[in-house]
Amino acid sequence: MNYTNTQLFLFFGLVSLGTILTRVLPFILFPENKKIPKYITYLSDVLPYTIIGMLVVYCLKDISFKVHPYALPEIISIAAITILHLWRKNTLLSIGVGSLLYIILIQYVFV
Numbered sequence: 001m002n003y004t005n006t007q008l009f010l011f012f013g014l015v016s017l018g019t020i021l022t023r024v025l026p027f028i029l030f031p032e033n034k035k036i037p038k039y040i041t042y043l044s045d046v047l048p049y050t051i052i053g054m055l056v057v058y059c060l061k062d063i064s065f066k067v068h069p070y071a072l073p074e075i076i077s078i079a080a081i082t083i084l085h086l087w088r089k090n091t092l093l094s095i096g097v098g099s100l101l102y103i104i105l106i107q108y109v110f111v
Contacts, residue, residue, distance in 0.1 A: 069110035077102040 003011070030036050063071040081098035085091065 073102055073105035073110050076105060 030040070060074060063074050065071050077098045080101050081094045084097055085094035088094065
């Protein structure tokens with residue numbers, strides 16, 4: 001489907017406006033001299049862990065222990081991420097190495 005220049009301009013303009021609005025809105029709603037509400041502070045403490053938990057569930061929802069490779073790439077990668085994170089306490093390193101290990105396992109080892 002071909003779009004006109006006007007349609008493309010409107011689309012990218014609205015996407016840009018939405019992005020700018022989501023970046024600026026917290027600074028408008030919660031300026032430096034205003035006390036942050038307790039529920040916002042609570043959400044900032046709880047949401048990161050909740051989102052990570054949801055991502056883990058989403059990533060592992062379709063694995064099968066009954067079909068080859070019997071979830072071995074996932075189990076090996078999760079074990080590597082856990083061990084590396086407990087050892088080095090570096091989130092970026094553990095996620096990066098775990099992702100790379102998973103890609104290597106599914107592309108070259110468990111073909």
